[in-house]
Amino acid sequence: MDAPKISIYDTTLRDGSQGEGISFSVNSKIRVAQKLDQFGVDYIEAGWPGSNPRDLAFFEEARNLKLQHAKIAAFGSTRRANVDVEEDPQLRLLLDAETPVVTIFGKTWLLHVEKVIRTTGAENLAMIEDSVRFLGSQGREVIYDAEHFFDGYKDNAEFALDTLRAANRGGAEYLVLCDTNGGTQVHEVDEIVTEVRKQLPDVRVGMHCHNDCGLGVALSLAGVRAGAVQIQGTINGYGERNGNANLTSIIPNLALKFEREMNCAANIKKLRDLSLYIDDLANQRPDIRAPYVGASAFAHKGGVHADAASKVARSYEHIDPALVGNRSRVLVSDMSGRSSIMMKAREMGVDLESRSPELKTFLEELKDLEFRGYEYESADASFKLLLDKFLHGRKDRINLKGYRAMISEEIHSERELYSEATVKISVDGSESHTVAEARGPIGALDHALRKALSPIYPFVEEMRLVDFKVRIVDSKEGTDAKIRVQVESTDGSRSWGTVGASENIVEACWEALKDAYEFKILLEETGGEEVEKASRRIAVEA
């Protein structure tokens, strides 16, 4: 292949953490860096040593980090105006970070030179050249980020190009064109990057784009087509405002559509795993609609599509989902035709006759449950239990006799907060009555239920709740509204989703918890491929 290899520069830990709701602890930052390295990115921009103590602490720890391939970059700016590089405290902090790579940004746009940093164009060029050269002389690989490049270029192309020439004279490895405000259009990137490549034919150009116009991915790809060889972006598109260019979309486009070489291309099957891992550490709900890696990326609801997809593989899928570690799904909803339900059931190892009366009554039951607030689209385990109950007459192992939960807060000398729950169930014909306490009512119920089950099913001890989501189904009724609870459970090697719905949040949680335990019992009792399909193998940490 003649086209040059593309270098992937990840800035999830720096620019990504500017996103609303995104924040990483030092420990999480270390784990993100290790994961990115395993995936095969080339550069990991990990923070701005001058901006906060957490980033400083990270660089301190990162010195002991053994990475296979990726280089850690510290991020900062050029020296200040009218200061000697040796005297600039911010450049000092960048060197103190002791990273192999230092990335600095400088001003491209005269408006900013004059209004924000308040100096002259000539001094700005000197700031860029001096800073790059100085960092290089200290043994660093230097990457230059031309901030506001496209806006600056449209305002004054010659000045913008001069800033690149200054960085190039200073010895920068890559000159990165930043669409800092995210307002640039694809055809402008085509034209401007082409012109930059003509004016500076011997430099390596990178792209740093944002998603303010919904074009972060397209701008990055347009840059590559015009000759850029480095892409800066973030996993899952985290970042300030609408986010940075999303590497989880750009990487598969480059690998699978453009067929470009990249170091990480070999690991593209781990793309979905990477995406979920980073969401987890950033405490973000995964975007089900994310291109390539989202849970819905290859999910089919429409009767026609589901039907055609069963006739011609790839009819409605632009790639094989397995290429990026994803899979096809059939969604069950009250819009589902018979063929969707049949495919979903087949996914779960149950063959339904298309014209069977069971299918018809099962569909009706499902519609009634959905009307009452249940939703099975992300609760495959509950769907599997329902299917088994309805079609094979499987009986619940856990039979509820009653429960009570009590929360109280009383203020005497100090606050006390306490929940106690009692659960009375029969399992396999024998009754058990347990009580447990916890900080919250759901924890108390969970503990009481586990206490009742573990003598008979010791494997429930492996289980834990990973996440729960609460959604008001009908928001018109305020606190009396119908509430849907989705619970994600794991036993360490698999995870599965269950659902409950009620006007009482504790009851909805109870239903979802109970299904979670029922499913674990089903997994252990049956243990087959069929049941496994209603759960997901989870990423095993390195």
Added chain:
Amino acid sequence: MDAPKISIYDTTLRDGSQGEGISFSVNSKIRVAQKLDQFGVDYIEAGWPGSNPRDLAFFEEARNLKLQHAKIAAFGSTRRANVDVEEDPQLRLLLDAETPVVTIFGKTWLLHVEKVIRTTGAENLAMIEDSVRFLGSQGREVIYDAEHFFDGYKDNAEFALDTLRAANRGGAEYLVLCDTNGGTQVHEVDEIVTEVRKQLPDVRVGMHCHNDCGLGVALSLAGVRAGAVQIQGTINGYGERNGNANLTSIIPNLALKFEREMNCAANIKKLRDLSLYIDDLANQRPDIRAPYVGASAFAHKGGVHADAASKVARSYEHIDPALVGNRSRVLVSDMSGRSSIMMKAREMGVDLESRSPELKTFLEELKDLEFRGYEYESADASFKLLLDKFLHGRKDRINLKGYRAMISEEIHSERELYSEATVKISVDGSESHTVAEARGPIGALDHALRKALSPIYPFVEEMRLVDFKVRIVDSKEGTDAKIRVQVESTDGSRSWGTVGASENIVEACWEALKDAYEFKILLEETGGEEVEKASRRIAVEA
């Protein structure tokens, strides 16, 4: 302006409802159609009469709908192979829908002609031409969707162009090029649409794109640059798999960046309102990172950016947010520098001295609260209360003495589910002890609290809870994990967000509820512009 006007064709109600978790009741469909019409879209594709009873019911009701500008379209397919158009039951259903516009799709890709609908290329062309002509002869405006156009074209360009010629001979108003699988790249759209325009210079071309490669917006815009004059898409990018091309990004790009004429361009200030309204009816959590309309679209967290933005307006904003009905926000987090906190406080009408000891201690307090699980990024009302308490010594109006909540389920002959809560508070020095019941514990607490407050503050009766979100902050601890609850409240004209955090879900809800009432009291007691800024004016329905 010479460039032709762009026609906006919305398919939120049809293709959009193929998205995971998206479903509209008949009543919601009517409200969506009215809102889209008010916004000024040109076509509203409202359903597929042949696919489900809900769509049939919609078209029945839609006959009485008085729209100002938009035309309702019914969606379906060409006739079946080897059937007379007059005898085709699906075309009959399309006519029975009695819409001014009918949109039908046909096959472009020989693979699908032969493998999915199992007929010949020649019969496929006849099916297209016959069906378009027949629907036109019945007084319908006919739009032709060329399914899988780009994949079909790459497989066999001549056959793909022949399908367009057949639809054109039949009399279709628009020939819409569909990237059904979403796998096409921007440069391919450039090349192929340019060629289509060369081969069929007198037809009106439309674009129907999906977001499987993260390029839905870019593909649509590339189509327009190559000469397309109709864009099909959905509000908020709902749709099967990764979603359809997002009109809430495409419309502002066309209006503000391309400066193209569109009927809806005049209403672009209502874009964010439209986006939120549709999310609300679809029961979707708004995507804070959505381009142009998301809550984070103009949100600044980075110290440098927030600082520069205060120096040069538009430094880090590519457009004035007010153009699309959005606004700038400063985010408060433990990464916030002093300048972010100061700007946020100024937004709330409080001037903090940059070097003041108050600012320093307030920052420390904030970091401690965030460490304990609180998060203020989307809880402006709680932040305002904290600011007032901390800086002005504002005292809570509601002083808790204690509460109890009790939920029990007991099975005798039938299930009973019941929650009772008691609340003991002092308000303005006088004590009140109330009890209330509801289906759930939070509702019961809410009712008891309201009972206690309404004799003194009758305006609390206007309030209701709109939404609440529950998030496990530290997922390692399962049901004992720290829980954050965010509550959204409204009094009919404003809405505001509050937050609570605890290991007990009921306690976390209680804190968020209490802040919601405190904020309403602050609104009524102070009533000024300053307090209003911590809330949002809500969309008033037509």
